[in-house]
Amino acid sequence: MTDTQQTAEYIARDERWGAHNYHPLPVVISEAEGAWVTDVDGRRYLDFLSGYSALNFGHRNRRLVDAAHQQLDRLTLTSRAFHNDQFGLFCEELAALTGTEMVLTMNTGAEAVESAIKVARKWAYEVKGVETDRAEIIVATNNFHGRTTTIVSFSDDPAAHDNYGPFTPGFVTVPYGDAEAVRAAIGPNTAAVLMEPIQGEAGVIVPPAGFWSDVRRACDENNVLLIADEIQSGLARTGTLFALDHEGVRADLYTLGKALGGGIVPISAVVGRSDVLGVLKPGQHGSTFGGYPVACAVGRAVVDLLSTGEFQQRAKELGEHLHAGLRALEGKGISAVRGRGLWAGVDIDPRAKTGREVSMLLRDRGVLCKETHERTLRMAPPLVIEREEIDQALAALAEALGE
Incomplete structure (x- = not known):
């Protein structure tokens, strides 16, 4: 051609x-x-x-485009300074679909991951009792979670990592798919394990069978949060709602994005336990467009599409x-x-x-x-x-x- x-x-x-x-x-x-x-x-x-x-x-997709058009004709943005008639409905319906208790809305996948990192650290200090500024998060080799400075701090891809320092500390890297390495890396300051259920950017890498069950068990035994980055793997891509569902494993927090906006608007979310997301209080985290009405309207239509299976x-x-x-x-x-x-x-x-x-x-x-x-x-x-x-x-x- x-x-x-x-x-x-x-x-x-x-x-x-x-x-x-x-x-x-x-x-x-x-x-x-x-x-x-x-x-x-x-x-x-x-x-x-x-x-x-x-x-x-x-x-x-006609149902998603119609949802966007209808919302554009009514209301586009309020910021979170005020309530709107789409936000609460979206959070309720997404929580019901995912079997979770609370929803934190953002815009991009990287923002969802950054938010999950902040929440995990705050939970570690305020609930688990980790000493201030000592919290650690375990991550995997060949990971990809976004392009922000904090996220590339724990990337081992030279294209994503090199020449962007100084880097954010507090991350421990272990081989992907090695449950024993995860267990060995857990210490008194470990706040969370953050990984992709299937690694996308690395080449669609599927971990060995039983890996996630073993990691879940290690997290439970050590009071450590399991955070699943389902931004690419989630929302039906792998044949189940979450890629973790293939092993019958539940995470404490999930990060979602991409398909959540139907390819029309950017919207992302952290969904999970209310006692974890509940550490955020007014003024401690936010986004002007996070949970804006147009994105919530499209997101609700996405949830509706997924609810049938x-x-x-x-x-x-x-x-x-x-x-x-x-x-x-x-x-x-x-x-x-x-x-x-x-x-x-x-x-x-x-x-x-x-x-x-x-x-x-x-x-x-x-x-x-x-x-x-x-x-x-x-x-x-x-x-x-x-x-x-x-x-x-x-x-x-x-x-x-x-x-």
Whole structure:
């Protein structure tokens, strides 16, 4: 595929005026619906990334768009200086869906993680009795929780970490998937264990069976909070509401974002125990847009979509089909496939091409996905995708690998 002059002009403008903190594929999208997007030249592509799981319910889902329109016609923002008629309903309905007791609303996933860190530390000092400024949080190797200064302080990815110091102390890193290492790292100052149930940016890494049960037990035995970052893995992506549900494990706090706003508005949340989130008192934490009416209205519609279980079931059944098709390509340009539900990390054989090269070949065949690191494709199609469309993407991948 050759880029047209129109596409080249849009990209040149992005590169001239936008900071170069992303390396997008050279495609300029102007319209989208469901699992499909259209570029400025009218070419259609199957979206196999879903905005890193922000578009679980597809582009411009009609129920979500209608909820946004209806709210835009009534009220957009009050700040939390006043009550509005959407906030409490959203919190109540999200708590009921997730089986939790309290909701703290923010805007972005990174803000939710930052909020969970603050809450865990405050709880450690005021409830557990940890000495002031000595609280520790256990995290995992190859983690990704956001881009703020505190969060990148405990990243071991050089691209996210290097040259942003001085860094925030108070984090202890252990190998991901090693429950004994988690247990060994717990000490009298440990406030929480913060990890992704499935690591997304690292390449959709699934921990060994039993890992989360062991970590939950270690937390219970030592009065330590378990914080699950379900910003990418949650809200039906893996075939259950939470990825932790696959092991029947409950966290004390969950961080949510991305799909919570339906790909329309940014909204995130920390949900969990009221005795933990309850350590926050008026004036101690906040956000002007956190829990604003438009986001709450869309979030309520998202909760309604998830309450039927339809999307969880679609992710489970179609995910099995996707993974079977990907595994059939192992040894044919793919060295490994990981993941759950409609979420897959696909390692490109080192003897073949790089992840970006395969992404470009897929683009030329009408499928959009993106590499993570050098040789892994991260695939996460919208949960509204059809089986035939998955087959179309698999055929395109087989053709790209064979080129």
